[in-house]
Amino acid sequence: MSIDMKQFYAVFFEEVSEHLANMESLLLAINIESPSLDDLNAVFRAAHSIKGGAGIFAFDDMTEVTHILETLLDKLRKQETILTSEMIDAFLQAGDLLAELKEAHQEGGEVDPDKVKTLCKSLESLSAERAVSPESAENNSAAETVCREITFLTEEKEDISTLLRELAEFAELSCSCDIQDGYKKWCLTLAEASVSDDELIDCITFFAEPGSIVITGLEVKEEKKQEEDAFGLFAEENTHALIENDSFGIFDELPVNSNNDSDDLPAQPSLLLPKAAESAEQETQSYGFFSDEDKHIEKKPVPAGRLKSAVKSSRNGSESSSSIRVNTEKVDQLINQVGELVITQAMLTQISALLDPSEHEILLNRLTQLERNTRDLQESVMSIRMMPISFVFARFPRVVRDLSSKLHKKINLKMIGDETELDKGLVEKLADPLTHLIRNSIDHGIEMPEIRLAQGKEEIGTITLFAFYQGGNVVINVSDDGAGLNREKITAKAAERGLNISDSMTDNEVYQLIFSAGFSTAEKVTDVSGRGVGMDVVKRNIVEMGGQVEIHSDLGLGSTISIRLPLTLAILDGMSISVGDHIYIIPLTFICESLQPQTENIKTINGKGTVVKVRGEYIPLLALHQLFNIETQVHQPSDGILVLLESSNKKIALLVDQLVGQQQVVLKSLETNFHAVPCISGATIMGDGRVALILDAAGLISSME
Secondary structure (H helix, E strand, C coil): CCCCHHHHHHHHHHHHHHHHHHHHHHHHHCCCCCCCHHHHHHHHHHHHHHHHHHHHCCCHHHHHHHHHHHHHHHHHHCCCECCCHHHHHHHHHHHHHHHHHHHHHHHCCCCCHHHHHHHHHHHHHHHCCCECCHHHHHHHCCCEEEEEEEEEEEECCCCCHHHHHHHHHHCEEEEEEEEECCEEEEEEEEECCCCCHHHHHHHHHCCCCHHHCEEEEEEEEHHHHHHHHCCCCCCHHHHHHHHHHCCCCCCCCCCCCCCCCCCCCCCCCCCCCCHHHHCHHHHHCCCCCCCCCCCCCCCCCCCCCCCCCCCCCCCCCCCCCCCCCCCHHHHHHHHHHHHHHHHHHHHHHHHHCCCCCCCCHHHHHHHHHHHHHHHHHHHHHHHHCEEECHHHHCCHHHHHHHHHHHHCCCEEEEEECCCCEEEHHHHHHHHHHHHHHHHHHHHHHCCCHHHHHHCCCCCCEEEEEEEEEECCEEEEEEEECCCCCCHHHHHHHHHHCCCCCCCCCCHHHHHHHHHCCCCCCCCCCCCCCCCCCCHHHHHHHHHHCCCEEEEEEECCCEEEEEEEEECCCCEEEEEEEEECCEEEEEEHHHEEEEECCCHHHEEEECCCEEEEEECCEEEEEEEHHHHCCCCCCCCCHHHCEEEEEEECCEEEEEEECEEEEEEEEECECHHHHCCCECCEEEEEECCCCCEEEEECHHHHHHHCC
């Protein structure tokens, strides 16, 4: 029966992205002078896994690149050649090219074949350079070698001849098989292999029960090799004969794809997919094609009593954790359903407030328990969408490395708090704003090495990414120890552009000018920056996520740009306010305070409208009933409540009838169900079933400018 391989493309492309990200982080952190063998092995395994998967799906261009990349990495980990910075550059370029090829196969595009050939030639030339001396290589092959015994279970009908051929290419191999209760228990002996246990597991997991794989290392001395050959380890000529047979005396002969290079691991098999893959529901699950130590493997059921004891994986001596891949649409659907449950629970709570506690004590107690359980369920479901911000931070070492090298600057990147979790939707939207801020710090903030030395600073500049929780928000600081912002330069440029400025503006108000569209103080335009495009987009994107941007700077010492974001876009902490018969929600993150003003503090300024004096500061006043044309009994500010809102160091006073209360609401999109409405960011359903609109605080503040 033929199997449509395209149904597994999504799994392959996702895991390729993970492997490439892992490779890049390892390469950027590796010590060129004294590289860790574990790191080299990890990079090799990532390339090997991508090559194996690309071979399965017949992506020949990816197979070609990873094969040559793997060859050079194999020489490095065997200490047959010396690691250089040129190799690191080539490896990173190979990762970029593989990402392009993956995207081309994923989206149906093309990559210039000459680009592939050029990189392959570059890798081949590096592979031929700086070989380790024969004496050193001889010393590296220790007097002691490693022989391993490998046991695992497969289904009785599972064909593993491809696996046996692949393992035989690592080293001399012998095998035996015992059939019991519909399963085959395999016992293999692999001699003198430099391959790691992790690589062996990567190969075997595709065919075998993951939890059944056991690898036992046996140290044998070199002088005992001849003796061990007599006990079942194949000599080289026997191994070749075994590979030519293709069947190991157990299976029918399989055709070999002549297009595959004999060194490619694994060769394209005739049957590689688990039986469970026939289910359409498993298209989004991982079948362990390209697993490494961080990959979770979907386990097939093992009959009770099959394993007499808990079998531990050889990866770091720990059991492989169990997890599943779930499409984000299913998670979003679950979150929406829990949101509806929260709304229903709020309705029941509001109705129960009308009941007599003495007559309905048991019912009220159960409703209280339901409220507690609903909140716990809500928090648990929301945590599913939470992702560590390291998914964004991980891309910036490469950005800093490439751009600082291009600008001939020396920069060290520090990342703190990358385990801080944020909603997946926010994490994905953060990448572009943070990338622009990092590039801005490199180009405008950090000075050239000679200038830093002349100013008494260290030659190497530092950029710090710091994420942390503050209240119900996540704060991300992008700091540098560079030149800082020049107030005079900014105000001069603002005056030149005709922006509204005054000498009484605070530093923060002046610094906010850099977020104006087209604003730039760069003396010349480069391909990095200087066109005045970017900072306005940064602010707009952050505001759209319900966040705020603040700037702190000291001339000559450096700058810090702080981004404040809500933890999630699905749940909102807000203040309910009433205007006439309508209820509105104001996000708490924008509220400074609320007050009832005195008549003498309300002033009218020609051309400016109404303002209110709060502790010596005059703040523009916006009457919500006038903005939305609502009938109300409150017409004078002194008869209502003023809610002070702040965004981007600007404040307004919002006139409302009264404060209803603070609560957590489930955010519903207006654009999805209706269309965008000015000054409204969404809607929610209240406990009494009424729809309440959520105010766009940043939009309201901008409307008063």
